[in-house]
Amino acid sequence: MKKISKKEMNKFIQSLMADYTILAPVNIEGIFFFKPVADFQGIDGEYKNSKKPPKEVFFPQTETMFKYKDGKVESTEKVKGKRILLGVRPCDARANLLLDNVFAGEDYEDIYYTNKRENTIIIGLACNEPSSTCFCSSFGGGPFSKEGLDILLIDIKDSYLVDTVTDKGGKILTGEFKEATDKEVKLAEKIKNEAEKKIKSRIRIEGIKEKLDAMFDDPFWDELSERCIGCGICSYLCPTCHCFDIQDEAKNSQGRRVRNWDSCMFPLFTLQASGHNPRPTGKERMRQRIMHKFNYFVENYKEVACVGCGRCIINCPVNIDIRKVLKKILTI
Amino acid sequence: MRNPYLPIPVKVGRVFVESEDKTLKTLDLLFLKKEDEENFKFMPGQFCEISVWGKGEAPFGIASSPTEKGFLRFTVNRVGVVTTALHYLKEGDEVGLRGPLGNHYPVDLFKGKNVVIIGGGFAFTTLRALTKYLLDFRQDFKDITVIYGARTPGMLLYKKELNKWQRREDLKVYITVDKGDGTWQGLTGFVPTIVEKVAPSPKDAYAVICGPPVMIKFTLPKLINLGFPPERIYTSLEMRMKCGIGKCGRCNIGRFYVCKDGPVFNCAQLEKLPKEY
Numbered sequence: 001m002k003k004i005s006k007k008e009m010n011k012f013i014q015s016l017m018a019d020y021t022i023l024a025p026v027n028i029e030g031i032f033f034f035k036p037v038a039d040f041q042g043i044d045g046e047y048k049n050s051k052k053p054p055k056e057v058f059f060p061q062t063e064t065m066f067k068y069k070d071g072k073v074e075s076t077e078k079v080k081g082k083r084i085l086l087g088v089r090p091c092d093a094r095a096n097l098l099l100d101n102v103f104a105g106e107d108y109e110d111i112y113y114t115n116k117r118e119n120t121i122i123i124g125l126a127c128n129e130p131s132s133t134c135f136c137s138s139f140g141g142g143p144f145s146k147e148g149l150d151i152l153l154i155d156i157k158d159s160y161l162v163d164t165v166t167d168k169g170g171k172i173l174t175g176e177f178k179e180a181t182d183k184e185v186k187l188a189e190k191i192k193n194e195a196e197k198k199i200k201s202r203i204r205i206e207g208i209k210e211k212l213d214a215m216f217d218d219p220f221w222d223e224l225s226e227r228c229i230g231c232g233i234c235s236y237l238c239p240t241c242h243c244f245d246i247q248d249e250a251k252n253s254q255g256r257r258v259r260n261w262d263s264c265m266f267p268l269f270t271l272q273a274s275g276h277n278p279r280p281t282g283k284e285r286m287r288q289r290i291m292h293k294f295n296y297f298v299e300n301y302k303e304v305a306c307v308g309c310g311r312c313i314i315n316c317p318v319n320i321d322i323r324k325v326l327k328k329i330l331t332i
Numbered sequence: 333m334r335n336p337y338l339p340i341p342v343k344v345g346r347v348f349v350e351s352e353d354k355t356l357k358t359l360d361l362l363f364l365k366k367e368d369e370e371n372f373k374f375m376p377g378q379f380c381e382i383s384v385w386g387k388g389e390a391p392f393g394i395a396s397s398p399t400e401k402g403f404l405r406f407t408v409n410r411v412g413v414v415t416t417a418l419h420y421l422k423e424g425d426e427v428g429l430r431g432p433l434g435n436h437y438p439v440d441l442f443k444g445k446n447v448v449i450i451g452g453g454f455a456f457t458t459l460r461a462l463t464k465y466l467l468d469f470r471q472d473f474k475d476i477t478v479i480y481g482a483r484t485p486g487m488l489l490y491k492k493e494l495n496k497w498q499r500r501e502d503l504k505v506y507i508t509v510d511k512g513d514g515t516w517q518g519l520t521g522f523v524p525t526i527v528e529k530v531a532p533s534p535k536d537a538y539a540v541i542c543g544p545p546v547m548i549k550f551t552l553p554k555l556i557n558l559g560f561p562p563e564r565i566y567t568s569l570e571m572r573m574k575c576g577i578g579k580c581g582r583c584n585i586g587r588f589y590v591c592k593d594g595p596v597f598n599c600a601q602l603e604k605l606p607k608e609y
Contacts, residue, residue, distance in 0.1 A: 065337050068385055071426040077335055107592065108336045108577040216606045243581030246574045250386035257337075257383075262580070269582050272572045273390075273411040276545075278585075278609050288584075288608075296587040 001188075002162040002173065003180040006042055009160055012176050013040040016084060020121070020172075023057060024086040025050055034085065048131055049089050049309065053239030055099060057085055058116040061236075062260050065112065065246070069254045077111045083120045084172070091136045091309040093124050093148030095239030101301040102242050121168055124149035128195050133310030135201035135323055141307055143195040154188045161188045203326050205304060211329050212295040216287070220332055224290075224325065225282035227318045232263035234312035234320070235289065240305045243269070264288045290325065336577050339383045339428025340368045344421050345403055352486025355410045356454050357419050358395070360403040361429060374398055374432035376439065376461035377568060377596045381576050382406065382418065383428030390414040391573045391591070394432065395457035397464035404429070407457045407489060433576040434595050437462050437540055437566060446475040448532040450551060452523050452543025453482055456489045458568055459542050463497070470502055477532050481508040481523040481547075485516045506530055524550040527558075534559035540566045552599065562599035569595045569609055585609050 004012060013022060017038075025047045026035040032050045034057060052061070066075045096117070103113035127134070127143035136142055146152045150169030154161040161180050164170040180188075215221075235241040245262040249255050262269060265285050271277045279285050297305035306322070313321050345360035361382075363369035376397060383389040390412070396405035408418045421427065439462070447466060451459040459480075466473050478497065482488045488507065498505045508519035508526045519526060523543065532539070539560050541551055548567060555565055571583035571590040578592030586605045588594065597605075 068428075071341055071385060071428070073338055073341075073428065075335055075338055102579055105578075108579070110337075110579060111335050112337075242579065244574075244579075246389070246580065248383075248386065248388040253385045255386055257389075259580075262582070264581065270572050272570065273415070278571070284608065291586075292581075292584070296584065299587040 001180045002177040008176040020084045067256045086123045090145035091307040095307045097148045123151045126154045133313045135308035138203040144192045221287040225286040232265040235263040237311040342429045358407045375436035377436035378432035380431030384417040387417040393458035399468040446537035448477045448539040450541040451480045452547040455542045477504040479506045565599040
């Protein structure tokens with residue numbers, strides 16, 4: 001394992017800017033967003049995780065798919081330059097792998113997504129201080145998980161230990177890196193163990209899919225959806241949610257086609273032109289969200305579409321807690 | 333690989349008003365590029381997304397058969413922004429097309445079998461494609477029966493073609509309307525009732541049914557009573573769709589996306605899915 005002092009790290013990141021756009025967590029009035037940075041001065045000590053998941057780097061909230069004029073279509077699928085996404089938390093890195101199933105799948109490749117994935121190197125930052133809403137370890141992840149990362153950084157106070165995960169990541173590590181001492185590696189191990197212990201929430205995932213198999217018509221969904229106001233924030237800020245809307249913005253025959261994040265929590269999502277809506281009330285929509293993540297996705301891709309980042313818990317205006325929902329499901 | 337979100341350019345050929353209330357129009361679309369036409373390989377039951385520039389795109393079942401060359405036929409019910417814009421198009425206007433999308437009727441399974449085609453209202457579009465396809469390979473199939481109903485004679489699609497079909501001896505055609513007018517000499521009555529009366533034999537037979545939900549709901553039990561097993565009854569589902577390739581997330585029934593895994597399902601498959609359509 002390599003190491004680099006935080007000071008040298010800043011210089012190193014700065015040096016990468018000649019070849020890469022650096023996207024890092026930026027503190028905007030106490031809320032963190034991944035933004036391009038022109039002058040890197042380290043990762044803010046207050047940083048826990050970003051408000052919007054870094055999926056937006058590959059699957060932006062709003063994205064132009066093509067422009068058109070008088071029937072001539074010009075695609076905007078090409079991406080310019082290479083990018084480094086710095087400071088991604090292990091949960092979100094795993095979420096990208098889940099999204100790959102959908103967007104980079106065998107049948108139809110979503111080239112807008114895959115182009116951005118290919119031109120981006122992801123440098124993760126291990127979670128020394130997981131939040132009370134974190135439950136990544138329930139779903140196979142962990143605060144020091146390397147899945148979906150090219151490089152993992154471990155904060156050991158004045159320095160980072162640098163764990164190279166992929167060749168793609170290894171290629172950029174030139175110059176300022178020294179070999180970590182045994183003592184430092186042991187320290188990192190100790191921080192890791194402590195971090196894992198700090199995650200108090202544990203959800204037993206075994207059996208949830210099978211429970212849900214038999215629960216489509218259960219009264220549980222009525223009860224659960226009563227409190228929901230259908231704001232959609234749980235799906236907007238979910239790192240594994242991938243639903244989108246497609247709209248044209250145009251004047252006469254000139255315009256562009258855009259896609260925007262959409263949410264299964266909205267009635268218009270499934271409303272048909274005839275007026276028929278297969279998911280007409282909050283009950284069906286809440287059921288769809290839970291079923292998609294813990295049943296349908298599991299059937300299709302053999303994995304649960306949740307990484308335990310806790311964003312839906314933190315941001316829900318009516319305090320719906322997915323951990324409690326899952327625990328309840330297991331008792332039905 | 334081609335970007336599946338980019339439409340290819342096509343232009344409007346023949347435009348035809350199908351229904352007396354003018355809400356149903358048929359448009360033939362012509363490829364503008366030879367290579368697009370050559371690459372466009374489809375089967376009856378598949379659909380396309382049609383883009384009207386400046387308005388957006390919407391999904392439509394292909395009403396022509398792959399055996400008909402040089403054009404793709406779509407029948408459009410005027411209900412929303414895109415369909416209204418499509419109704420205003422004239423011959424020569426350019427639109428965009430994505431497809432073919434989704435799966436198709438399993439015509440290979442139908443080979444050497446009897447086929448019963450049951451349609452209602454303007455859902456007859458892909459059934460027209462299927463019937464035409466079967467007729468163009470007539471020797472590959474045994475008896476073909478078409479049962480088709482609409483509210484009034486004036487709401488029937490493809491009237492001229494239906495007349496031609498009715499005169500054929502290698503095809504049984506039953507056209508019914510809920511309510512006749514002064515000149516109507518055909519059958520009257522709802523589709524389920526006619527199916528019961530015609531009583532097609534389930535022996536060596538497949539049924540394909542497409543229509544408004546209420547028609548399907550009452551026709552299915554009739555077919556089951558006649559002895560058709562659920563796995564030999566096929567239908568095509570409608571859902572709100574956007575991407576057409578199983579990514580945008582709105583058209584799922586359980587784990588299946590109607591746009592990608594459907595729209596054609598057999599009733600045995602549907603029985604295993606949640607009733608959310």
